[in-house]
Amino acid sequence: MAVTKIRFPISVFIVVLFALILLSLQLMSTATQGASELSDMYSWLLLGNSLGTMTLFVLIGVNVYSLTRELKKREAGSKLTTRMILLFVMLSIAPVAIVFYFSVQFLNQGIDSWSNVEIDRAMEDALELSEVSLDQRMRLHLKQARQLAKDVTGKSQTLISLEMGDLREKIGATEIAVFSKQGHVISSNSLDPSDILPDFPNEHVWLQVHQNQEYFAFNSAANGDLQIQVIVPVYDDELRYLQVLFPVPVRIADLADSIDFAFVRYQEMTFLRDSLKTSFLLVLSLILLLSLLAAIWVAFISIRQIVAPVKALVKGTQAVASGNYNQQLPVTSQDDLGFLVESFNDMTRRVAQSQDETQAVSAEVEQQRAYLETVLSNLTAGVISFNSAHRIRTANQATYRILHIPVSHFVGRALLDLVKGHIELTQLLEGIQRLLEQAEDIWERRFAFLGPGGRQELLCRGTPLFSPVGERVGSIVVFDDVTDLIQAQKNAAWGEVAKRLAHEIKNPLTPIQLSAERLQHKLAAELTGKSAKILQRSTRTIVNQVEAMKSMVDDFSEYARSSKKQVEQVNLNQLVNEVLALYVLQAELKIVKVFNAKDVVIKADPISIRQVVHNLVKNAQEAMEGVGEIKITLNKVLRNKTEYVELAIFDNGCGLKGQQIETVFEPYVTTKVKGTGLGLAIVKKIIEEHGGVIWVDTTYNDGAGFIIQLPTED
Amino acid sequence: MADDYSADIAISNVNIVGKGCELSADITYKLSPLAKEALNKGINLTWRVLIKIDQKGWLWNSSVYEYEMAYQIQHHAVLNLYSVEQIANGATEAYSTLNAALNSISKIRQLKLDCAFNRDPEKKYYLAVKVLFDREALAVPLRALSYFDKQWALSSPWELWQLQK
Numbered sequence: 001m002a003v004t005k006i007r008f009p010i011s012v013f014i015v016v017l018f019a020l021i022l023l024s025l026q027l028m029s030t031a032t033q034g035a036s037e038l039s040d041m042y043s044w045l046l047l048g049n050s051l052g053t054m055t056l057f058v059l060i061g062v063n064v065y066s067l068t069r070e071l072k073k074r075e076a077g078s079k080l081t082t083r084m085i086l087l088f089v090m091l092s093i094a095p096v097a098i099v100f101y102f103s104v105q106f107l108n109q110g111i112d113s114w115s116n117v118e119i120d121r122a123m124e125d126a127l128e129l130s131e132v133s134l135d136q137r138m139r140l141h142l143k144q145a146r147q148l149a150k151d152v153t154g155k156s157q158t159l160i161s162l163e164m165g166d167l168r169e170k171i172g173a174t175e176i177a178v179f180s181k182q183g184h185v186i187s188s189n190s191l192d193p194s195d196i197l198p199d200f201p202n203e204h205v206w207l208q209v210h211q212n213q214e215y216f217a218f219n220s221a222a223n224g225d226l227q228i229q230v231i232v233p234v235y236d237d238e239l240r241y242l243q244v245l246f247p248v249p250v251r252i253a254d255l256a257d258s259i260d261f262a263f264v265r266y267q268e269m270t271f272l273r274d275s276l277k278t279s280f281l282l283v284l285s286l287i288l289l290l291s292l293l294a295a296i297w298v299a300f301i302s303i304r305q306i307v308a309p310v311k312a313l314v315k316g317t318q319a320v321a322s323g324n325y326n327q328q329l330p331v332t333s334q335d336d337l338g339f340l341v342e343s344f345n346d347m348t349r350r351v352a353q354s355q356d357e358t359q360a361v362s363a364e365v366e367q368q369r370a371y372l373e374t375v376l377s378n379l380t381a382g383v384i385s386f387n388s389a390h391r392i393r394t395a396n397q398a399t400y401r402i403l404h405i406p407v408s409h410f411v412g413r414a415l416l417d418l419v420k421g422h423i424e425l426t427q428l429l430e431g432i433q434r435l436l437e438q439a440e441d442i443w444e445r446r447f448a449f450l451g452p453g454g455r456q457e458l459l460c461r462g463t464p465l466f467s468p469v470g471e472r473v474g475s476i477v478v479f480d481d482v483t484d485l486i487q488a489q490k491n492a493a494w495g496e497v498a499k500r501l502a503h504e505i506k507n508p509l510t511p512i513q514l515s516a517e518r519l520q521h522k523l524a525a526e527l528t529g530k531s532a533k534i535l536q537r538s539t540r541t542i543v544n545q546v547e548a549m550k551s552m553v554d555d556f557s558e559y560a561r562s563s564k565k566q567v568e569q570v571n572l573n574q575l576v577n578e579v580l581a582l583y584v585l586q587a588e589l590k591i592v593k594v595f596n597a598k599d600v601v602i603k604a605d606p607i608s609i610r611q612v613v614h615n616l617v618k619n620a621q622e623a624m625e626g627v628g629e630i631k632i633t634l635n636k637v638l639r640n641k642t643e644y645v646e647l648a649i650f651d652n653g654c655g656l657k658g659q660q661i662e663t664v665f666e667p668y669v670t671t672k673v674k675g676t677g678l679g680l681a682i683v684k685k686i687i688e689e690h691g692g693v694i695w696v697d698t699t700y701n702d703g704a705g706f707i708i709q710l711p712t713e714d
Numbered sequence: 715m716a717d718d719y720s721a722d723i724a725i726s727n728v729n730i731v732g733k734g735c736e737l738s739a740d741i742t743y744k745l746s747p748l749a750k751e752a753l754n755k756g757i758n759l760t761w762r763v764l765i766k767i768d769q770k771g772w773l774w775n776s777s778v779y780e781y782e783m784a785y786q787i788q789h790h791a792v793l794n795l796y797s798v799e800q801i802a803n804g805a806t807e808a809y810s811t812l813n814a815a816l817n818s819i820s821k822i823r824q825l826k827l828d829c830a831f832n833r834d835p836e837k838k839y840y841l842a843v844k845v846l847f848d849r850e851a852l853a854v855p856l857r858a859l860s861y862f863d864k865q866w867a868l869s870s871p872w873e874l875w876q877l878q879k
Contacts, residue, residue: 031854039854046858130792202807204814218793219808226793260792264756267791271755272855279855 014298021294024049025287049286056293063300076318077311081303088299096292100284107280115270123266130259133252134218138228141246142216144171145230149242152178153234157186164189168244174227175199175245178234186240199245201231209241218248226253309337313344325352380480382407385465387474390414390436402458402481424450424639428458435462436475446482450639450693450709457483490685497556506553509546516542555678559667559685569713570609572600572645573634579613580632589621590629597636600645601713608686615679616649616706623653623704637709644692644709652703661696719746721761721845721870728841728875733830735877737765739822741845746865750812752856753789753796760786760801760851761819761868763843767829767877770838778839779829785819786851787812839877845870 028049031042067085070078148167152160160178168176168189177188177198183206188198199222201209208215215231228246233239248256269276312329319327327348329341373394376383382399384407386392391414395407403425405418415433419426428447435443439462447458460479467473520539527535573595580591602609620630631650636643656664665684670677687694687708697705722742729736743761745753753759763783768775784801795808796815809815833839847868849860860866 040850042854043850043857043861127791131794134792202818204809204818208810217808217810218795220797220806256792260790263791264789267754268756268853271752271757272853275853275855275859278859282858 014301017298018294021052021290024052025290028283028286046282046286049290053286053290053293056290056297059297060293060300063297067300075311076314077307080310081307084303084307085296085299088303089296092292092295092299096288100288103284104281107284108277111273111277111280115266115273119266120270123263126259127263130256134248134256137246137248137252138216138218138230141171141173141228141244142214142230142232144173144246145216145232145242145244148176148244149232149234152242153236161187171244172246173244174221174247175243177243179241179243181239181241198243199229201229201243205229205231221245221247225250226256306337309333309341313341316344316348320348320351325355382479383476384415385474385476386415386436388472390433390475393474402456402479432460432462432477435460436477439464439475447479456481457486501553501556506550509550509553513543513546516546555682559678559682566605566607567603568606570602570604570606572602572609572647572710573598575606575610576613576632576634576647579610579617582614583617583621583630586621586626588627589624592629592631593634594631595634597634597645600634600636602645602690602710603713604690604710605686609690612683612686612708613647613649615683619679620649620651620653620704623655624651625653628652628703636712639709643712645712647708647710648697648705650697650700650703650705655701655703656696661698664696665694719744719749719865719868721847721868723843723845723870723873725841725843725873725875728877729824730877731826734826734828735841736824736826737822737841737843738824739843739873741820741822741870743816743820743845743868745812745816745868748863748865749868752852753787753812756789756791757853757856758786758788758851759868760784760848762846762848763822764846765825765827766842767827767831768840768842769834770840775840778831779827781827781829784848787815787819841875841877842872843875844872 024045027041028045031039031045067078067082071082148171151167152163155163157178164176164178164187168174168191174192175188175190175195175198178186179201180186183201185198185200190198201215205215205217209231213233215229217229218226219229221227226248228248229243230246231241231243234242309329309332316327316329325348328345331338331341331345373396376394376396377398379396379398382402383394383396384392384399385394391412392407392410394411397408399405399407403418403422405422405425407418410417415429415436419429428449431445431447435445442461442463444459444461447460449456449458458479459482460477462475462477464475465473516539520535523535524532576595577593580593583589584591617630617632624630629652631648633646633648633650635646635648637646638644665680667678667681670679684694687710690710692708692710694706694708697707699705721744723739724742725737725739727736727738741763745759749759761784763785765781765783766777767779769778786799786801788797788799789795789812790797790808793808795810796812797806797808798815798818799806807818809818845868847866849857849866852860852866856866
């Protein structure tokens, strides 16, 4: 079940915050006026607003810190937020500073204008007038009290008590009392009959009396009315004190009170002038600071809200740039930014759609490519593609089967890099590389190399690849192993030749020879002299030439015949020794045997291999004209992890030169006066039919050198 | 100290009487020049004498009894008198000098405290007296500033007297 988070609208929160701040400031402003009931809360309101200010400071500090971190991280929208905040702060501070400055000026001038010299003087005069007036009244009453003290001096306590009422009425006092020196009441009389006890002077008054003998001052009566208290000594036998309390007329008391109140208020106002300025300045600063900070904080929130869609857009753009085309941003407002966000969403939707289509096409292409790759992989022909720099791009599985090298591991490298560790491929790879670099059109070439299974013939076809604008982008080489095919074709061709020779040439030779012999036999007796000699010479020539032709036809038959008639295990060392034994008796011929491999066993037709060795030794003997040294070596070698036996025959005869090296193994190629030129061709045919290879050792310069490699039985 | 205007309290005696006790103490009020000027310019000064009995605790003390007396001194310019008002009952007495006015509130003699509480014999109890100058009773413009001005630091620290078991 989806949970909907209820969010309190930020605008309402801001309105409430500002209302609270305004209320608090209004309360503080009211409390500043001393007469207000809120004045008792002044300090608390001041503290509350100060805490509010500090809280706002902290909130703004947190926001500034957060913004600084965003700036350092180069987060989206941080620079725009900073710029807007700075602009807002500058725009806010300027009017606030102006208002603050002029407010302070007006405030100071206003407070200073409260007092002036005339008012000061008037207040002082009023006070002095009151003091003089009251002082005169007090001195009058002091005089009356002194007179009364004189009147009671010498009178008995009883008499004084009896006359006290009259005396009090006489001087208009509210109370008369006589105290002993120790302060005990001797007698008293009061205007209010309910006042049994007189108003006792306090400790301080007694101290004054004892110090000065007299005391006179204003004080408050029990009912709060102002009265004049006069205490004078009564010098009698024993010192007594007379206390007289005189009432102050209500009008005078009111006037004095009024002047006192006004003067005190004025004094207080004058005294508090600086404090008042400071206090107002404090409140004004607090109000402006609180308002400014609240506005800045709200600006942070508002600007973040305004910038949020821009921030989201930047993040969205970054996401799109990094390949996330499904980016959709929430549309939070219906203003221009909202329209921008909607447009962005529309754009990403379209891009995503295009991307989906592209991906679908790519997938199809990839599928096609995979299909083609599968087809190529499963082709029996090896296929290697190259880039424009002739570096390998792809190679199918058949390349490994044919070349016995994992060519696909050499992607990005040159073809000649394959030579390392595979010297037998040098000629092939160099040939292909040369054609790749030189050929401008389709080419086809046959190459041969020694593979692990013996000599291999490859038919290579190369095709340069061009872009639609004609630029060369690479090339492709396809090659097939045509060893078996070539061999079969050769065999078939030579078989056909041999068959035709036997049928077309050899068959008429016998009748020709017989006819010639018959002519000789019949005509020899009939002819004499010169004619007989001519007949004899002619018939002999015919017979000899027919014999020669028979021999040639036999050689062809031999060449056409399969050499692997009877395959069996052959000890090559022993076989070579047997052949050489036929030549060791010749005095001028030196045969050197170097058999590094002992008891090499191969699977072959012993007659054919014997013929090979014999042919080669004989060739060498003829090349040296019977005088010289023949060196025969027998070694075991490894080619493509397969063991071969290497039989090499070197002579020190006239050797082979240039073109001879290339055509020495072809039929009808010979340097001898006699011979059909089939000897080495037969040798090559026998070796190849046994899965071996023969070549001329071009590094040997003292004569001719032939190297044969045959697979061992292992 | 030269600038120390805090009041001093000297508890002379505390007698346990029945369940209550009687306190005698002398308070010396010291007025700073600024406070004197303010008083003479019509600013009323208010002190509160706070009395409490604390039970000593492990981390903090807990009050088992609290009592307060408040006085306000006012100057009357016309009559040149200083009146002392007991705020609790409104009783006012006028004095011709400031010293006389301050003296009138400086002596506490056998003040009966009805501090009946169940005393734990295992605990220690202290009678504490403090004179608190009430800044909040000052005129509004002076209040905030008085917290930062030593001349208005007229209160005394707590003076303790351990009650005997």
